[in-house]
Amino acid sequence: MKLAFIALLLGTSAVAATLPSRTVLSGECCPGTVWTPDSKALLFLDGPPARASTGFYEVAATGGEVTRRFSSIAYFSPKLRWAVRPGSGEATVLERLADGKRFTLPTFGADVTWNDAEDGLAYTRSDTSGNYDRRATRVYVADAFGSPRNVATLYGGGVSGWVDDTTLLLSGKSAPGNRDRELFTLNTRSGAKKTLRTALGFRGISLSPDGARVLYTISFDSAARNGLWLQSTAGSTPTEINDYGAYRWRDAGRFLLMPLKTDGDAHVLRQYTVSLNGWNTLGDLGDQVRQGDWNVSPDGKLLNFLSAKDGNVWVLTLP
Template structure:
């Protein structure tokens, strides 16, 4: 009976979205062409896009930059690395366990034994976290150890998980993590951990958590649960301070626009499998969805992002392979 109610609620929500008036096309422009640039990301100031490229399209391999409105492409970084969100650090994994972290303002470096893994930065980018997992065996039972370190400091182990991961920082002292507390457990916990005091708060328990995304201010998290019970499956929004989760009754690819608005491209939109993808927006305060328009195209492999200031969106065109940019209403 509970499964029937859940399916009925999802069907009703999908029907209500599908019966909205046809969406107007949101105008966009191609800023990169030639299928060069999957994985394009925004610069911190929202004025340009960064992408990896090299021969034969460019003279040398590096991280390149194009203005958000289109224009001349220039090389921003001559080396390839994982760059921190504010572009304060370059993270360069080595051939073994050592990863070199370089502060770009002065070139000062230190190393951490991440075994090639990337790191998660606090907003100030003065503290980071990373996870090291066993490389063999069933993923659900693999041991994952979570470490934190201050810039230029030694790492410190703060948690042991099984089949788990670091989802990000909530503020400067608290991590959002997911994983099992024992290898034989069926379910994982999504929980916060204060790395200074060890205080832990479980937000949700489920078979697994997918596409975990923290809001820009860290106050909320959105995630998908699938292949679990009917009562648990769905797209959920929850405060990171705790409390009940809110089911959003729709599936799709989502990104935060800002701390109060979530953007989503629904799975199975109103235009059909061959039509353009539709962009919808959820207001956290109002608790309602609105349709912003369609993209006039489809997004290839969920390759889209929102600028840090929430004014623009870029996506990789499924039709042409071009990177396109639009201004959000």
Template sequence: MKRPPVSILRRGLGALALAALTLPAVAATLPSRAVLSGGCCPGAVWTPDSRALLFLDGPPARATTGIYQVPAAGGTVTRRFSSVAYFSPALRWAVRPGPGEATTLERLADGRRFTLPTYGADVAWTRAETRLAYVRSATTGNFDRRATRVFVADVFGAPRQVASLTGGSLHGWLNDTTLLLSGKPSAQARDRELFTLDVRSGARRVLRQALNFRSVTASPDGRFVAYTVAFDSAARNGLWVQESAGGAPRELSTFGSYRWRDARRLLLIPLNAAGGPHELRQYDAAARTWATLGDLGDQVRSSDWSVSPDGRQLHYLSARDGNVRVLALP
């Protein structure tokens, strides 16, 4: 048989090499370890130093009800707080709802306290935890037409109202002076606005309009905002990332459960209706690129997962056995 010319062989090998480079890499299973077993405990959260997980537990597994702690590497469970409260992200404050409108906020370093009329609701803290925000909403009527008042306060200071929303929500602080909010401009309006509010000047910047916004979350530095639009038009539905300073929103090609890893990287577990292990993907909001980090070899139960504050670890509640598992992120 006559051999093909060398030039053709070279072109063929080059094409094969190019095809190999463009094929998606097969995701490896990310190794994880169980740090809590026996179906304990949903809703675990990371400590600020990323070294442990906090969780609520009590009898019969524990002698008393409280907030317990387990090392991220696994090991002995210890009780961190003897009382149940909302704790601030940096664990500087305990927010303790009372039987009426008054909620007590206690600085854990010295036990100093003050009260706010939140009617049992938690508060949103700035990163320095020197200022907070909370909302007061009507308790009856159609939610789309309920009035929601937004208040801010410095610690140990009196609250002041900074906004009134219709069918609205507080999504947190972008920085020490700017809130991220959503709500309808009027009770008769169809669409809500996702917008920023400078609590000093009152300046508003509308980022997007849609029927509703779900799972709104800002990057740790407040530069980017991720959100989902559903049950709207085909052009609006989907998962979006947008800069909080404004600009056009970008629709992501993959939809699922998402958390910020750091100031620019968004981790996402794609919706998997076919079953099988959940995959972990990463979107770089600044570079606008995707990477597949691997699969869990498992599924996450009820979207119960979170990223450590240092961005190096992930915890999730296993759908397979109900254990809380921790893995190191690539």
């Protein structure tokens, strides 16, 4: 127990071993797989010649038979309650799958960002010309079956997610001539704004499942600002995470990171526990992930990845 605890605090790779995994999809058919809300299956878009018709297909996390889940092509909300179907013009149709009830929004083909309850959403409309850093982006919110309203205008940025059902996390510049962007929260009812950080730019902005924390990367800025950072969305001082790579939240208090590999070796999976402010190494994949294509199941128990070796989709049970 004592050695295990020391390894947790120090993040040593001495305990790393290859994590057992299993192939659930083969034939290089299925990049971009996502988990179903119950964590029991993976969804993916496919069609001829592998499948009889184009649609969204499903396979169990344990592998086995592939079945068609949705016959139409759409953006589906994270909890699979809504289908978002852009039209050829400005109108996008949003359909509640439980009863087929529909309403439209003028998103000009853009997808929408749902709050956790999926009774409200946000989307952006941006100018279509000019330098991105100076291009105005207007942020709209709407309740389900309601009319949109403009809650913010920013430059060179957009929506990063919902902190809670009434508060957005946004990034961008408040004026086109500004050097720095802001990472900030905005209450869509009261208009209250809280700036979390300013920097030349933010990448990989990722909210924890409960919205209480955010991970982000700053690069091409000063040495004091560059790096991977963890911060409370309530506005506390950010904590620098002394590692670099691709990251995903496992649950509200832990995130996983695959450090950048340049030597061709297998990707290693590390876990950061917020309450301990420390790392432990879970193991390696025995493979590399192709093009950053990996995800953690909503219950935090499973991980899927697209293999760089064979192009198949693999699933492993997280320690």
